[in-house]
Amino acid sequence: MKYDVLIAGGGDGGLAVYRTVRSLRPDWEIAVVKPEKGFCFKCPLPFYIAGEAPFEGVFHRDEEMFKDVELIYSRLVGGSAQDGKAVLENGETLAFKKLVLATGSKPYVPEFPGRNLGKIFTLRTVESAQAMVEALKEAERAVIVGGGTIATELCEAFLKRKVKPTLIVRSRLLRASFDSDFSTLIGEALKAEGVDLRLGRQVGKILGEKEVSAVELDDGERIPADLVVFASGTRPVLDPALKLGAALGVKGVKVDRRMETSLKNVYAVGEIAEVPHLVGGHPTTAQTASSAMLQGFVAGFNAAGFHAEYPGEAQALLSKVFSLHLGRAGLTFEEALRLGFQASQQNLEFRDHYTSLPGGNLYRAKMVFDRASGKLLGCQFLGEATVADKVEAACLALRAGFTMETLAFHTAASFPASTFNPRFNQFREAAMRMLLEKLREG
Incomplete structure (x- = not known):
C-alpha cells in the first residue's frame, strides 16, 4: 500500500x-x-506528579486519539x-x-560520574512520571537540575508530596526566557515557598552505590538527595x-x-x-x-493539498510558580537589545478591578517597543491570577505588527469588577507612555 x-x-x-x-x-x-503505545499530554505531568491530575487526564489510549488510521509501532x-x-x-x-x-x-542529561545510578529521572513519558511518583513516596529530599518551566513546576509538585526540593541552575538567572528583573521575582517566589535555590551552580557528580544518595556540586558541596530529576533541556x-x-x-x-x-x-x-x-x-x-x-x-x-503558512514562532509561554502566574510572548528587552533593536521598555503595575473596590489581584507587565519602527516587540507578565488572556492579546498584537501609535489609541472595554480603571489598559498605557516619550524627545 x-x-x-x-x-x-x-x-x-x-x-x-x-x-x-x-x-x-x-x-x-x-x-x-x-x-510507543499510548498518547501522553506532557504539560499536565507536573500536576499528575503533585497528585492534582488523574492518570486518565494525562494518558490516553491510541484508539482515543488516532481514529481511522493505521498505527505502526x-x-x-x-x-x-x-x-x-x-x-x-x-x-x-x-x-x-x-x-x-x-x-x-529527547531529554538531555550531561555526562558525569554517577549518572547511571538508580532514582535518576527525566520527565518525558507517563512511565517516567509514574516511576517518579513511586520514588517520591519514600523520599524526603530531592535535587532538580534545570531552570526552565518543568523544573520550577516540579518544585511545587514535590513540596505537595512533602519532599524538600533543591533546584540547581547552571545560569545565574532562573527562567532565562524572562528578563533578569522578572527572573529575580520568580526566584523569590520559589524561595518563599521553601525551595532551596542554587543559581550559578553545576552538578559535578552524583554519589551513591546502587541508588542516589547525594549530589556533589562543582564547588565540592554535597547535597543529600533521595532522587534526582534532570529538567535541563532537550x-x-x-x-x-x-x-x-x-x-x-x-x-x-x-x-x-x-x-x-x-x-x-x-x-x-x-x-x-x-x-x-x-x-x-x-x-x-x-x-x-x-x-x-x-x-x-x-x-x-x-x-492535504491546500495552502497554509506558519507566521513565525512567537515563543509564547504560560506557566505558574506556586501562586505566581507567568506569561510572555515575543522578545524580552534583553533579547531585543542583543538582536540590535533600538529597544525601550515600559514596566507597569495594576490590579484586575477598580481601586474603589476592595482586594483584587496584582499584576506586573513589561512591554518592549522598538523606538525606530515603533513596533511592539514583546511582553512579559507576572500576576496573582491567570495571565493567559494578556499573553493571547500580546500574540495577536505581535502577529499584526502593531505599533505604539496603534496601541495607544485602540479601544478597550472597562468594568469595575474586571479592569483597573476606565482609562487603563496595559497595552494602551505602555504605548501611550512610549509615544509621549518619543514626542518629547522630538
Missing part, C-alpha cells in the same frame, strides 16, 4: 497533522509511525524521499506520497531527517513557511523544525505543545 500521508511521530505535532489531514481528506490512507530510520520510501526500525519499508516528520526531542531527534537527506539549519531541520523541508513532499513540525522568530526573524524552534500543534495544522493543510 502507498499511503497518501505518512506521519513519523505521535506527539502533539503528529496528532495535529493527522487530525487536520483526516478532516480535509476523509478518504485518504494515513499511517502514523510511533515508538516502530521508528523511522531511513528511506528515500525521491522514491517515496520510508524504512522503519523493525525492518519494514513503507511507501508514501507525503511524509511529515514529527519526531520530537535535544531534537534529527537522525530520521538526516537519513532522508533533509537540509539542516543552525537549530533544526530547515523548513519554509509551509513547513516543507528541502525535500519535496516531506514536511517537519515541532521541536525538530527550524522556523523564523515572529518578531526577530532569527532561526528558532517550537518549545511548547501549542506551537507544535499549530505547525502540525499548517503542515496538515499543505500535505
